[in-house]
Amino acid sequence: MDFQSIIEHTECERVYDSGLSQVYWIDEQYILKVGEGATENAVKNMNIVKDIMPVPNIIKHGEKYTLMQYVEGDNLEVIWDDIDNKAKSIVENQLYAMVQKMRSLKCNKIGPLREIMNDANVEIPCCDNLNDFIRYRADLRNLHFELEETYHLENVMSHNDLYPRNIIVGKDMTILAILDWEFSGFCPYYYEYKRRNVIKDYVEVDWDYMFKDYQHIPHEIDAIENKILF
Numbered sequence: 001m002d003f004q005s006i007i008e009h010t011e012c013e014r015v016y017d018s019g020l021s022q023v024y025w026i027d028e029q030y031i032l033k034v035g036e037g038a039t040e041n042a043v044k045n046m047n048i049v050k051d052i053m054p055v056p057n058i059i060k061h062g063e064k065y066t067l068m069q070y071v072e073g074d075n076l077e078v079i080w081d082d083i084d085n086k087a088k089s090i091v092e093n094q095l096y097a098m099v100q101k102m103r104s105l106k107c108n109k110i111g112p113l114r115e116i117m118n119d120a121n122v123e124i125p126c127c128d129n130l131n132d133f134i135r136y137r138a139d140l141r142n143l144h145f146e147l148e149e150t151y152h153l154e155n156v157m158s159h160n161d162l163y164p165r166n167i168i169v170g171k172d173m174t175i176l177a178i179l180d181w182e183f184s185g186f187c188p189y190y191y192e193y194k195r196r197n198v199i200k201d202y203v204e205v206d207w208d209y210m211f212k213d214y215q216h217i218p219h220e221i222d223a224i225e226n227k228i229l230f
Helices: 003-008 040-049 076-082 085-102 130-140 191-196 208-214 219-229
Strands: 012-017 021-026 030-035 058-062 065-069 113-117 120-124 155-158 167-169 175-178 185-188
Touching: 003 030, 003 065, 040 058, 040 155, 076 167, 085 155, 085 167, 085 175, 085 208, 113 185, 120 130, 130 219, 185 191, 191 208, 191 219
Parallel strands: none
Antiparallel strands: 012 021, 021 030, 030 065, 058 065, 113 120, 155 185, 167 175
């Protein structure tokens, strides 16, 4: 059954439409994500992290669609301004612990992952090393860089879109689900911190401190990434 059949043969309500992605609430118990946001890579990474952090249970997935179990709770972005500092600290302490566990997952390759370029999403293929990762992304932006040295930095699992809008919590502020894994992947340890600076205009809450332990990188890489990401 493809996603069109799911929509046609169930009781569904479209709850989100970005033009590139649509999200449907199915039979009041499932979420169907269709389009650019429903990637094989997102499904793969959700399966990698599901034992160490809460993610929706995947029921079925195919080309550009993912059917997941609906997670009942509050979207953190919606309630953030109305909860007190104690509740915010409860959420942040859980999230910090989850980030540490996620970043304990390592890989000798980088990617694949998705990156924003000129307000569009581009796919970055799996790269064998940091030099290839930087060269590929620079070429997409018509920039040309070659690292003077060969660097061997740790590649860690990164969500790359970890903001309140992608977090579901319960009434006691327990984190029930981390959503939207389409930008996730194994990245150089500094990448998530650097990437957060690209989307400052869209940041609801400044959680950069959770990643500052990973901000220190060789000057040559830092200078190049500033040009690629910005």
